[in-house]
Amino acid sequence: MTLTERKRRVLEAIIDSYVATAEPVGSRTIARKYRLGVSPATIRNEMADLEELGYLEQPHTSAGRVPSDKGYRYYVDTLMPMKRLTxxxxxxxxxxxxxxxxxxxxxxxxxxxxxxxxxxxxxxxxxxGLSQTGLRFVQMVPLGTDKAVILTATETGFVGHLTVNLPPMSPEERERVIGVINEGLQGQRLEDLGRGLIRRLYRELSAFRSVVEELLGSLQSSLEGAEEGExxxxxxxxxxxxxxxxxxxxxxxxxxxxxxxxxxxxxxxxxxxxxxxxxxxxxxxxxxxxxxxxxxxxxxxxxxxxxxxxxxxxxxxxxxxxxxxxxxxxxxxxxxxxxxx
Amino acid sequence: MTLTERKRRVLEAIIDSYVATAEPVGSRTIARKYRLGVSPATIRNEMADLEELGYLEQPHTSAGRVPSDKGYRYYVDTLMPMKRLTxxxxxxxxxxxxxxxxxxxxxxxxxxxxxxxxxxxxxxxxxxGLSQTGLRFVQMVPLGTDKAVILTATETGFVGHLTVNLPPMSPEERERVIGVINEGLQGQRLEDLGRGLIRRLYRELSAFRSVVEELLGSLQSSLEGAEEGExxxxxxxxxxxxxxxxxxxxxxxxxxxxxxxxxxxxxxxxxxxxxxxxxxxxxxxxxxxxxxxxxxxxxxxxxxxxxxxxxxxxxxxxxxxxxxxxxxxxxxxxxxxxxxx
DNA sequence: CTTAGCACTCTCCGCCCTAGAGTGCTAAAA
DNA sequence: TTTTAGCACTCTAGGGCGGAGAGTGCTAAG
The missing domain is CATH 3.30.450.40 (GAF domain)
Structure with missing residues (x-):
């Protein structure tokens, strides 16, 4: 399984040359440009071996060799020099x-x-992916009379916003709904949003069931959507x-x-x-x-x-x-x- | 300048055929597929005329004709049927x-x-393009101790947000700064944000000059950026x-x-x-x-x-x-x- | 084990040629 | 005067052919 040193050098040379030129590589080229100290004939033998082992392929009989997937894999796993950027x-x-x-x-x-x-x-x-990190901050801000923006910030520091529609209600009602929701949302992790909050909201806002439902629904779907359709x-x-x-x-x-x-x-x-x-x-x-x-x-x-x-x-x-x-x-x-x- | 009815029909037929096939169109094709009631020879003459007038081009001598830019232009301006979607x-x-x-x-x-x-x-x-419409709503929401989010909504209903850093200050100071800024921002149009607000903010918040500057700077640049790099x-x-x-x-x-x-x-x-x-x-x-x-x-x-x-x-x-x-x-x-x- | 030599294979490229499509022109027909 | 048929001409696309070149694998000698 482990190649001889010379085979490795031949493989490396072939990959190097092919990467540079996109042309199938022949034994002469290797012998000339890479100083392996052996003749093309020897390299031909090595190449035939490497092909049999599956590291090289031949587009057609009288073309040079081209690295196979396995050849590249061997290269990146064991041959590839560590490159530093300038x-x-x-x-x-x-x-x-x-x-x-x-x-x-x-x-x-x-x-x-x-x-x-x-x-x-x-x-x-x-x-x-936002949903995998907890929410650090959720706040609802009223916007005009019939909409509100939910501001979210994750623990990792990403801020997002989301617009929701509010059903018609009086300013006082609105104030109260938003107040309760904000209290409930404050500092919540997304996972915890479910049960407790919903129950509490329902209790306190039973008259505004639809708001709560829409709100939680869109919050959830937006955060889920943030993952899937990322x-x-x-x-x-x-x-x-x-x-x-x-x-x-x-x-x-x-x-x-x-x-x-x-x-x-x-x-x-x-x-x-x-x-x-x-x-x-x-x-x-x-x-x-x-x-x-x-x-x-x-x-x-x-x-x-x-x-x-x-x-x-x-x-x-x-x-x-x-x-x-x-x-x-x-x-x-x-x-x-x-x-x- | 204005073409005879028959020339128009020939031009239309050529464009129709070329659009469908991407092949240069010959006189035979036209005579066969479009019932103009005349022979290929006649169509050839018309085509020669249309070419001389600049509505058609010939890739090479013995190919059919292809519409020129001018030909397409004439087509869309005066020939093109009004298409209804199904x-x-x-x-x-x-x-x-x-x-x-x-x-x-x-x-x-x-x-x-x-x-x-x-x-x-x-x-x-x-x-x-957000900057061309007025802002209907601007509000600053504190986020943790050292950041704040500015929420914006345009008159056309687009909501945006923008994170800014706050310099270190005590909670009371922060409260006060944000309060003053929000009062100043409330309901402002972007164009009016300049003079009045800045002077007022400077007066009330002279100790926090840097906040105000950063804030207005980033608000402005984000809204301008929203136009240019739209x-x-x-x-x-x-x-x-x-x-x-x-x-x-x-x-x-x-x-x-x-x-x-x-x-x-x-x-x-x-x-x-x-x-x-x-x-x-x-x-x-x-x-x-x-x-x-x-x-x-x-x-x-x-x-x-x-x-x-x-x-x-x-x-x-x-x-x-x-x-x-x-x-x-x-x-x-x-x-x-x-x-x- | 390595290498030189050599016959062999395969592709690429240029060349030629033909078939086919289409034209423009001319002269006859309408 | 306009239209049409006929015809010679032009140009391209595509197929077939042949040679050059690159590369191989094998054999036999170093």
């Missing part, structure tokens, strides 16, 4: 977050932007058009088509989790339309909690080391930017 | 807005969606990949590239204005990368005021009558959905 690049990423954006949405959009600009791949960012942001979608393997419009259509479907993007990036950078290659991706691609993802955190995901999406022939470095750095910078938020 | 289609669009979405963002996204799904072109929607939503971007004239990836890149630039999209759709549906064809579009496209746009309104724009973007070979009908209908439905909002 300090200019780190600085460039930092600079994106230097200006203290006030709105979360802007921060997320900037993140999609910096990711795609730094990698030349497609970037994908999921907004923070905003998906993408950047640099046109970058894929620069990749030679996507010169065929049909392939582009498949990939971009997936990105328009929120559900599939969630599946692609996976749930926020604490573990480190994840690399998924070709057929390892469950989504059929994406199996010519690879994706490098990471979670970002607030207060130590992973609450969202970012990633870059490119051809399998991806500059993995660089992608990993960028995604890692951006995830860190984003977490910091949201931290004191 | 009642199923109208219903389909209505259905999108039936469920009373609470959040403006959702409504806008649905709009982009229904537009692209109903036309099979790319849809573009600009969020409502959200751009697109839908069905992959639809363009189905168009035969965009089988070349380079062309796709140009078009999609423009859509990633907020500024250019604003230029493409133009400012909200009261006039009706606008059709812009090929070179009439100022943006170089878009000159193989046409765009059909309209404004949507709240309380009679045009506050935002929607549109569909497709190849010049567009089903104009249908696009116009859909855009019109969606603009109306969107306006209604926002109306009582």
């Amino acid at each position: 300090s200019e690049e780190v600085e460039r990423i930092r600079a994106f977050y230097r200006q203290r954006y006030r709105e979360m949405e802007t921060i997320i959009q900037q993140t999609a932007r910096v990711l795609s600009e730094s990698t030349d791949y497609i970037s994908v960012v999921l907004g923070p 905003r998906v942001y993408t950047g640099g979608t046109t970058n894929i058009l620069n990749q030679p393997e996507f010169r065929d419009v049909e392939k582009v259509k498949m990939v971009l088509g997936v990105l328009e479907q929120t559900r599939l993007v969630h599946e692609l990036l996976g749930p926020p989790r604490s573990s480190e950078i994840t690399i998924t290659i070709g057929k390892e991706i469950q989504i059929k339309e994406m199996q010519d691609c690879s994706v490098v993802t990471a979670s970002y955190r607030v207060a130590g909690q992973p609450i969202g995901r970012i990633g870059v999406l490119g051809p399998k022939r991806m500059r993995y080391a660089r992608a990993v470095a960028v995604v890692e750095q951006v995830a860190r910078a984003l977490s910091e930017a949201l931290g004191p938020g | 009642s199923e289609e109208v219903e389909r669009i209505r259905a999108f807005y039936r469920q009373r979405y609470r959040e403006m963002e959702t409504i806008i996204q649905q709009t982009a969606r229904v537009l692209s799904e109903s036309t099979d072109y790319i849809s573009v929607v600009l969020g409502p 959200r751009v939503y697109t839908g069905g971007t992959t639809n363009i990949l189905n168009q035969p004239e965009f089988r070349d990836v380079e062309k796709v890149k140009m078009v999609l590239g423009v859509l990633e630039q907020t500024r250019l999209v604003h230029e493409l759709l133009g400012p909200p204005r009261s006039s009706e549906i606008t059709i812009t064809i090929g070179k009439e579009i100022q943006i170089k990368e878009m000159q193989d496209c046409s765009v059909v746009t309209a404004s949507y309104r709240v309380a009679g005021q045009p506050i935002g724009r929607i549109g569909v973007l497709g190849p010049k070979r567009m089903r104009y009558a249908r696009a116009v009908a859909v855009v019109e209908q969606v603009a109306r439905a969107l306006s209604e959905a926002l109306g009582p909002g």
